Amino acid sequence: MQAWTDEFDVVVVGSGGGALTGAYAAAAQGLRTVVLEKTDLFGGTSSYSGASIWLPGTQVQERAGLPDSTENARTYLRNLLGDAESVRQDAYVDTAPVVVELLEKDPNIEFEFRAFPDYYRREGRMDSGRSINPLDLDPADIGDLADKVRPELDQDRTGQGHAPGKMIGGRALIGRLLAAVAGTGNAELRTGVNVTGLVVEDGRVVGVEAEANGETVRIGAGRGVLMAAGGIEGNAAVREQSGTPGKAAWSMGPFDANTGDPIAAxxxxxxxxxxxDQAWFCPGVEQPDGSAAFLVGIRGGIVVDKAGERYLNESLPYDQFGRAMHARNTTGDAVPSWMIFDSREGGGLPGISIPNTAPAKHLAAGTWVQADTVEELAEKAGLPADALRATVEQFNGYAKTGVDEAFHRGEDPYDAFFCPPSDAPNAALSAVATGPFYAARIVLSDLGTKGGLVTDVDARVLRADGTPIEGLYAAGNTSASLSGEFYPGPGVPLGTAMVFSFRAAQHMIG
Structure with a gap:
């Protein structure tokens, strides 16, 4: 017999989109549920996200008149990922419509389709995308819960709290899910509870141990424990031990939260x-304080390694960009790389940087350099001048013809998605020609790691021999992703987290 501080049917560790979906699925169907969040704010990495969610074949796509289906999405995943995780692939796409139907029954939750292309050219791909997004949310609609949602990345990392106006993206998702969970009447939402271990009895997980307000607490879980609390992205030591490329300081995950404790438990x-050793990679703009900013939507400039040479299509989807950078770095010197751009945007970066630090601060810190000529820029950046000049001249020739003969930039629908309308032969190719010129240091960042506990179709954690640990479930970045070394489309991390957290709750219900 265990001595418990509290007892519930379901204990959920973490409070991102997956964790809260699992908590809602359990609580809405009558199970007494508690959500345990390590920090003082709910949402984790999900709050930082744009909240595109890859949940295909749902009533949301149907409302939008999108010519998509579960079978089409299945075809896309199978052609991209192969058969190794086919059972979990099928569970993912087959369950997505059920999850969305359940969530939209709650008055707090509504989604809409927003165009954002899938990331790979494979059969079944949707060039327009198939992801869904939560509607923007007025903070007043959820009352005091709004103040408990982690602010967007820009605001959070500078200690400014929430930006004024509506909650958008990941904050809207977390706010809506929190309100739905609280509205069931069967759930408690707790912050400042750091789960330090699992309580195991006769081979079954029956609860958790945690630190809360300086005291050790033991919380029983009659049906099970769902751990969906991020990966190891914030733990420099574990990253190094695991061989995960990049640095903890460059990750887009919350520094104070995602250190891999649930995985260790x-x-x-x-x-x-x-x-x-895997992550949801992306390029990062190195910041003056040594951290990084998520770089996405590149619409101009080029990226070169230490030799002053291009090595990729700069408009690639961000995970493919990060992987190309890592691959180049294993044979050359590409971390950091330099993004070379001109003054056509007034000295601003021709891409989306989150956070978006002012160019003057970058220039003062030396994370960016500026010069009147490409040769002078090369000297300031420590690049070979002849090589950089030749690279820029070659690229400018491609911009003139509209054909990137080296890396085919602009040939995929994704490449031009963030580019403004243009009369140029290729909207994704614009010459680097208007001085002064700039170079920004680009590092290998990530949106979180994707390695973790091995799970089955119901998110049950498996032992090395393939048998499940009764009472223990994992989802999101706490579990090993079914997508392996691929990032199929916008919102796959959130979509898989939500689906498999839902399936965990269903399995606990029986």
């Missing part, structure tokens, strides 16, 4: 792990 309980 699952391993201590007998769980197997996989993909621990």
């Amino acid at each position: 699952g391993v201590a309980a007998g769980g197997a792990t996989a993909l621990m």
Whole structure:
């Protein structure tokens, strides 16, 4: 017999989109549920996201008149990922419509389709995208819960709290889910509770141990524990041990939250792990304080390595960009790389940087350099002048013809998605020709790691021999992703987290 501080049917560790979906699915169907968040704010990395969610074949796409289906999405995943995770792929796409139907029954939750292309050219791809997004949210609609949502990345990392106006993107998703969970009447939402271990009895996980307000608490879980609390992105030591490229300081995950403790607890309980060297990669604009800003939507300039040479299509989807950078770095010197651009945008970066630090601060810190000529820019950036000049001249020739003969930039619908309308032969190619010129240091960042506990179709954590640990479930970045070394489309991290957290709750319900 265990001595518990509290007892519930379901204990959910973490408070991102996946965790809260699992909590809602359990609580809405009558299970007494508690959500345990390590920090003082709910939402984790999900709050930082744009909240595109890859949940295909749902009533949301149907409302939008999108010519998509579950089978089309299945075809896309199978052609991209192969058969290794086919059972979980099928569970993902088959369950997505059920999850959305359940969530939209709650008056707090509504989604809409917003165009954002899938990331790979494979059969079944949607050039317009198939992801869904939560509607923007007036903070007044959820009362005091709004103040408990983690602010957007720009605001959070500078300690400014929420930006004025409506909650958008990930904050809207978390706010809506929190209101839905609270509205069930069967759930408690707790912050400042750091889960330090699992309680195992006769091979079954029956609860958690945690630190709360300086005290050790033991919380029983009659039906099960769902861990969906991020990956190892914020833990420099574990990243190094796991061989995860990039640095913790460059990650887009919350620095104060995602250190891999739930994964370690699952391993201590007998769980197997996989993909621990993998992440949802992206390029990052190195910041004056040594952190990084998520770089997406590149619409101009070029990226070169230390030799002054291009090595990729700069308009690639961000995970493919990050992987190309890592691959180049294994044979050359590409971390950091330099983004070379001109003054056509008034000295601003021709892309989206989150956070968006002022150019003057970058120039003062030396993370950017500025010069009147390409040769002078090369000297300031420590690049070979002849090589950089030749690279720029070659690229400008491609911009004139509209054909990137080296890396085919602009040939995929994604490449031009963020580019303004243009009369140029290729909207994704604009010459680097208007001085002064700039170079910005680009590092290998990530949106979180994707390695973790091995799970089955119901998110049950598995031992090395493939048997499930009864009472223990994992989803999101706490689990090993079914997408392996691929990032299929916008919102796959959120979509898989939500689907498999829902399936965990359904399995607990029985």
